[in-house]
Amino acid sequence: MNLKIVKELLELIKNTDVVEIEWTPERIHIIRAAGQPDRTAARSREQEKSRAVQAEKPTVTVTSPLVGTFYRSASPETQPFVQVGDRVKKDQVLCVIEAMKLMNEIESQIDGVVTAILKQDGERVGYGDQLFIIEEL
Amino acid sequence: MSAWELVLDGSYDSRSNMARDLAMFESVISGSRSGVLRIYDWSEPAVTFGRHQKAFTPSDPSLHIPLLRRPTGGGAVLHVRDITFSLSVPCRGRFSRGIEDSCRTVTGIFASALEHCGLAVEMKGDETGFSSICFRRSSPVELCIGGSKVLGLAALRKRGFMLFQGVVPLAVDATLSRRVFGMEGDPGLKGIHDYIPGFHVETFVSRLLDVFASQADLLFSHCSGEDGQDHHDNERKIHLRRQEP
Numbered sequence: 001m002n003l004k005i006v007k008e009l010l011e012l013i014k015n016t017d018v019v020e021i022e023w024t025p026e027r028i029h030i031i032r033a034a035g036q037p038d039r040t041a042a043r044s045r046e047q048e049k050s051r052a053v054q055a056e057k058p059t060v061t062v063t064s065p066l067v068g069t070f071y072r073s074a075s076p077e078t079q080p081f082v083q084v085g086d087r088v089k090k091d092q093v094l095c096v097i098e099a100m101k102l103m104n105e106i107e108s109q110i111d112g113v114v115t116a117i118l119k120q121d122g123e124r125v126g127y128g129d130q131l132f133i134i135e136e137l
Numbered sequence: 138m139s140a141w142e143l144v145l146d147g148s149y150d151s152r153s154n155m156a157r158d159l160a161m162f163e164s165v166i167s168g169s170r171s172g173v174l175r176i177y178d179w180s181e182p183a184v185t186f187g188r189h190q191k192a193f194t195p196s197d198p199s200l201h202i203p204l205l206r207r208p209t210g211g212g213a214v215l216h217v218r219d220i221t222f223s224l225s226v227p228c229r230g231r232f233s234r235g236i237e238d239s240c241r242t243v244t245g246i247f248a249s250a251l252e253h254c255g256l257a258v259e260m261k262g263d264e265t266g267f268s269s270i271c272f273r274r275s276s277p278v279e280l281c282i283g284g285s286k287v288l289g290l291a292a293l294r295k296r297g298f299m300l301f302q303g304v305v306p307l308a309v310d311a312t313l314s315r316r317v318f319g320m321e322g323d324p325g326l327k328g329i330h331d332y333i334p335g336f337h338v339e340t341f342v343s344r345l346l347d348v349f350a351s352q353a354d355l356l357f358s359h360c361s362g363e364d365g366q367d368h369h370d371n372e373r374k375i376h377l378r379r380q381e382p
Contacts (some may be wrong), residue, residue: 066236071189075206091296096189100276101211101291102236103188 004084060110062132064125068099072121080121086114087137094132097125112136141172141226143346143357151183151203151216158223159208162293162300165225174349174357175223176342179216182310184317186213187291190269196319209291209302212271215317218308218328220338224301228294231353236294240278243301246352247288248280250345251305255333258282270318272306272326285327305329307336 064070072080072095081093088094088108097104112134119131149157154177161173183203186193187210195202224243226232232239241260248258259282262275271289275281280288290303308328329336349355 069189075188076191093295098189098210100237100278101187101209102240103208103210103291103293104236105293105295107296 058136059115060108060112060134060136061130062094062106062108062134064097064127064129064131065106066097066099066104067126068097068102068104068124070119070121070123070125070131071096071098072117082114082117082132084114084117088112088114088134106131108132108134110134110136141174141355141357142170144173144175144177145342146175146177148178148180150180151185151205154179154183154221155185155205155207158225158300158302161223162208162225162295162298165227166296166298170225172227172355173223173225175225177221177223179219179221182215182217182313184213184215186269187211188293193269195317197316200316202317207291207302209293209300211289211291212269212273213318214271214289214304215310215314216304217310217313218306220305220307220329220341222301222303224299224303226299226301228297228299231355232299236292236299237278239299240290240292240301242353243303244278244280244288244290246345246348247303247305249348249352250341251280251287251329253344253348254336254341256282256287256329258287271304282327282332285325287327287329287332307338 072082074081074093074096081095082088088111090109090111091107093105093107094114095106097106114132115135116133117131118133119125119129125131144161146157157177158175161170161175164170165172181203183205184193184195185205185207188206188208189210190206190212193204193213195204226239228239231242244260248260251258258280260277260279261281261284262277262279268274272286275286276290279286279290288303288305290301292302293300306326306328308330309326314326346357349357
């Protein structure tokens with residue numbers, strides 16, 4: 001999970017009776033404090049339902065094929081290859097991973113929408129680390 | 138055996154050199170060529186630096202020298218008199234086992250060709266760390282002689298194809314190197330001519346073709362020289378012209 005999603009979730013539960021929240025790309029589980037008004041519960045159920053509907057669309061998690069440094073753009077002076085919410089085509093470049101001077105362009109395997117970017121630019125990544133979540137169109 | 142193309146490309150300015158490397162790589166990706174080994178020179182001293190390096194600035198602010206970003210990784214390289222090459226290949230056959238293994242294949246071929254010319258080179262790099270100056274540190278897929286780096290290699294993998302860019306310094310301009318890199322420039326850096334004054338690029342390229350054939354089953358059937366003529370491999374006409382600095 002990246003920091004942006006964490007911030008969004010924290011904002012979402014501010015001023016509610018939610019005491020615990022469990023998030024995965026597939027589902028969201030919310031636990032309320034006991035004895036709170038039903039209005040909050042209804043809203044939480046709506047949010048859960050909304051997430052569940054979204055989760056029905058198949059997603060692909062793009063993972064790192066090697067150990068290296070994750071870069072979101074072609075070079076330091078250029079814009080990131082993709083942002084959250086961008087539509088991407090199959091074979092479109094999502095990021096670059098550099099390992100020992102060897103640049104590996106990582107591409108989308110499907111046509112879809114980027115729903116999450118799970119690493120920061122310049123972050124070290126390991127083999128199999130999750131990089132992006134792409135929701136299939 | 139696969140028939141790939143050897144392009145002995147002569148001297149170009151830095152922008153043209155990077156553009157030609159990329160154009161040949163794209164021609165392999167598009168399928169119009171099977172694979173290309175391009176060997177070339179520089180019409181003027183230039184600095185290339187890695188794709189994700191911060192913009193490079195010479196240590197001496199009064200120095201005006203072309204600065205170009207490479208499509209591959211690694212640190213900054215001062216090109217004055219060297220054998221520069223690019224190799225564009227599909228990730229098949231000898232190049233199907235990952236980018237690091239493929240780099241070892243390329244380096245191994247260059248090592249054999251250099252050994253045929255009398256140089257005792259070794260792959261003895263450090264896996265950790267990175268220097269913004271290419272020749273200050275060697276990775277495990279690069280070549281050294283007695284701890285001094287003599288072949289720098291970087292690569293790009295894209296859509297099932299790989300571009301390797303490499304450099305073997307023939308001679309080092311210590312004064313210019315200090316103006317470019319400052320005191321960080323490696324005073325121990327040597328060019329091939331420091332080890333073998335009579336080293337011939339033409340002989341080296343000829344040995345290189347032999348090793349590509351014997352070690353990687355790759356035959357370079359045509360040599361396209363800067364004169365625009367195609368030369369069959371068995372003629373081995375090498376047309377590398379070098380502009381003295």
